[in-house]
Amino acid sequence: MFPTPIERTSPGVRIVYKIALPIALILWLLPLIAVAVTSIRSAGDITAGNYWGWPTSFNLLENYTAVFTKSPIGQYILNSFKVTIPTVIFTLVLSCMTGFALGIYRFRSNLIIFFIFVAGNFIPFQILMVPVRDLSINLGVYNTSWALILFHTAFQTGFCTLFMRNFIRALPYELIEAARVEGVSEIRIFWYVVLPLMRPAIAALAVLIFTFIWNDYFWATVLTQSAETQPVTAGLYSLNGQWVAAWHLVSAGSIIAALPPVLMFFLMQKHFIAGLTLGAVK
């Protein structure tokens, strides 16, 4: 292990390390801690300029209720779910299929198609912006959840295909050959042999895509524009404009917006990191 395991060092170093660890963490998360503390301050504290001292009162319930009653944040959150959940499902369906096709079968254009999916991941969104907005208007889905669902599904399929295909390539190919010898049809092989083995990949991508889509801001501003359809990222931006001096409410809103992906991350940590670090190890 590198660096030298701390158990093998002198007691002095061990103590310093154990003290440094929590201090480093607090410094690292200081901006977030500040937001969390501010979200439970009273309006009085904010106007009096008491941002960094001890709160004069703890207004956890008041502030969080105020955010929900004084702003459409409940609607924003709902909109985010309406976009995120279908996108995750559609993307997984599409990429399980493309990953299967590219991972199992050998045909001439296989690698070219694979590389087009991979390359698509890296292009700047701006080159798609005008045509995709146009397309959404022509399809009649502009300013609805569907505008975002369709685009995100298509775009994320690129990354997910890369992931799924590499995952399937690592499965033992003998399984498929054995099934073929038994006379199992290709479609049944997909359904009964490959798909059950893909569960870890599906879990990893589900959490990853959920987080990516939930946190998307750019497309939310390009494809939606009213409070009835805007996801929480775009909503938070407009709330920030309205609540100029109400930092306790902005902070509470930020925490609410950040919560779903954070919960997702902590519940599915292993899968999340497996997805994110794809390719970091040979």
Add this chain to the structure above:
Amino acid sequence: MSSLAAYWKANQLRLTPWLFLAPGMFMFAVYVIIPIFQSFSISLYDWDGLGARTFIGFDNYVELTDDEAFYTSLKNNVIWLLLYLLAIPAGLFVALFLNQTVTGIRLYKSLFFFPFVISQVVVGLVFAWFYDPSYGLMNVVLGLFGVEPIAVLADERFVTYGIIAAGLWPQTAYCMILYLTGLNAVDPEQIEAGRLDNAKGWRMLWYVILPQLKPATFIAIVVTVIGALRSFDLISIMTDGGPYGTSRVLAFYMYEQAFSEYGFRMGYGAAIAVVLFLIMMIYIAYFLRRMWREETEGL
């Protein structure tokens, strides 16, 4: 047996992949591949997004060469790119710090990773507030040392650096997790061999560990470069391109031109997007070439 079923049976192996590829390829073509070409074409027109298009050839690109704001954005993109790469050594440093087995280290690792999980909108709001000249934490701390408050986001000299610092926060977390995974897979025998050869500290890191972390470093460079060139969210949230457009980057300037309150200039915006795309193509080509070599090695 009908002839269709017989045909399917005979050609199953050849047809199945295309059947499975069709829906994904269709969506990807409609929403990603074709729009790239459409943007190239739109960039040759003068178009407000609603009315008739007027073909103007390369006039939009000619206009770009004479556009002060374009050069400001381009310059800021270069600054972003260079400084964003700091996330890689910073991430490695944090990963080395956390690569221990003391109790609770798993929780520490996840909490260090936290900034990457939350939306850039929230990161932007948090940092905008951190920098606030009258009550932001940064200026409170500076005040303790007797330094006058600095309005980072309102000062042309500091604004881009201030936003990049905010972006480095989640990006460092991302690089950290890549390196933690990489460190996990480092061959312990090589470390022992290095120790026997008296390699310690920096020498060990440089000659034994880093070569083994190459795949992690490669991914870290790729995602960081792409992240730097894609920077949009933080700028939009923290400054809206200001003050006086000095914190714009190409991605933001394009959006502003295409959807600005002064009228939609889709053609001009598309031309900016094409320039950004071509810059990014250099990196995409590099990445794909490397991947292509790996893929065709075994064949």
